[in-house]
Amino acid sequence: MILVESIGDWAAVIAYVVSTIGLTIGTVFRKETLMRVGWWAAVAGVAAHTVAIAVRWVRVGHGPYLGFYEVASLLAFMLALGFVVLAWRWRGFHMAGVAVMPVAFFVLGGSMLASRDAMEVTGSLASLWLVVHVTFANLAFGAYGISFALAVAYLMKGRPVWAALARLGERLPDEDTFTQLAFRFVSAGFVFQTVMIASGAVWAERAWGRYWGWDPIEVWSLIAWGVYALYLHLTLTMGWRGKRAAWLAVIALPVILFSLLGVPLVYKSIHGAYLAI
């Protein structure tokens, strides 16, 4: 099973690299065929990644919640899956993969550098809140990842490359749809992240005796939540539209990515045990 898991991971990494190359060259040189190859490579990568995650789930006896490898791998999966679904539904969004797939590749590749030993569910980890907390963290990241992809596609729209790529889809969304979809996915991500933080606080009280401890991961989760709250307020009440809103969605993704993966690498955190390298 370990071999299948490794093959699945490596196949996914290679597919994500092929996807990145295909989408990038296709975008730069306006080659529709390469864009399609890039998307299909992403599909193949997601399929292989699904196998790797499922096999590991069965092997270690718990979901991909524990350790840097599992957590980062699942985040990369959510990002790649988000792109595949988005570009399948609106084929004009293939170009968004230029920004999304390299991130998925680096996150998955980075996860594979960490220890792949199975972590046991013990002590404070033995709680259903773990499942709720981590599931919503991944859902939030997936939704924010799609909003990032939409924003990137939006910012690329209007450039010379767009006209050529427009032929990719018969039902290419208009500008309003871009903005609206990005907003919807940020909204969904915000709901998921709110549930993630709230459930984490309830869990922390049960496990450690305090619902909030200003731990670096908690702080950065709150910062990321604040950034997306700003996005919602600026678009809903201050009338931010178009490029300004898109740039905010682009800037926000590294913040949530850092809060989920970067903080335990940089800071000493009580959450470090869950993201142990």
Place this chain on the structure above:
Amino acid sequence: MAIVGSVHRLNPYRLLRSRRLAIWLITALGAYMALVAAVPQGSMISATVSDWQTAHPYWADVTTGLGLHRAYAQPWFLLAAGLLIASLVACSWERTVGALREWRRFDEVPPSDHGAWRQDPIALHDGLPADVALSRVAEAFTTSRLRVSPAADGLRGVGNRWGVIGSPLFHWTLVLLFASAALSQATKAEGVMAITHGTSKAEVADSYGPGLYTGPLFPGHRENLSISVSEAVDGLVVDEVDRGYAPRVQLAVDGREVRDHYVFSNRPLRYGGITVHEGDGFGPSLRVRLASRTAQPTTLDLPFVRNEAVQYGIEPYMAGYTGGDGVQYVLRIEARPDKRMAVFARPESQTGWALSEEIGLDGSIELPGGVNFDPISFGTYSLLIVANDPFMGLVIGALLAVGVVVIVPLFFPPRVVWARIQDGRLQLVVRTRRIDPAFANLMRKRVTMAVGSNQDVQEDL
């Protein structure tokens, strides 16, 4: 860009409800938190902070000078956070007033939309009678999950009416969360309590170690409530999972036992505002008799200080006693080979130990304050985190409410559509939230498909 307009400066309420103020405060607080996340938080004597300061001597002066190791207790942070919460209250109130106004007039076409009747009327399919057209419109409304009812001169479709209160409700739950957290902080007492197995302690201040936090509005300890530890299992297995160290804790009120179970991570013991968590610690303890000339002798069970670094803000456990001179003293004992011990004591207001002496079980020493220290026997203690927090349940409830209510404003925007036929054309007015801009187009397309002469419309949303 000016943060607030000159008008806002004249009117505190308008200043507080200003969206710009809230946005700037969120940005400033976010930037501050990002900065101080790099600095470990805690008291200056905690191992985490002192280790960090040793490793970063250049930054230590800066972080100490600015109080960044207690960054979230600094006046500027509390001021900005307080201002943000006040702004949140003002915004919530404003949203509530607006929502109530909207709720009352939900069925009416707002005067501002009266002009919309005449915008882009839909030409009816040739020969389609008005009553048939309206019934098809009603079907289109139903398909869009709108509740259809007759209006003055046509139809009305309503969806998610209760979504009107979604945004204020979410903002009020945030207010509730902050208020309950502040209330909890102000009215609770929380600290570590080392209880030797087979003994019990009353829920009073003296039972806790130094570092007991007591909120300014704390109503008082529950002297009739006692906490006991009968035994402990290291590596307790429950549901095939190793739960680690688990003391078995009993809670009694007026001598009557009300709770009894093993306490471990994710399984605290709770009773009427009292929460007992396993404190990540156990070790040898010492039964000792303290006697002074001015007070009755007392028997104490004192824990030995553990040698390893203590994590998560739990300081090395120390006990306290009141000297014959009325001064509060801190007492610390460390294990030494051959059942001997080192005893340290100092006034609570000082940092250096006034006494440091090594004795055996059969020895006796006089502590500062004229108190005699007579060791009796060794035992084992479990370290517990005990919180007397009457509002803990409210905080947890508010957290859950925030997680649930956030769904309403973002996923259930209120929608109203009015339709009427005039001069052989269908007129439509759609009212929804800015969050839901596609709905107007969608309704127009669906209605056009149902009754319009132009059937070449596709739903692409």
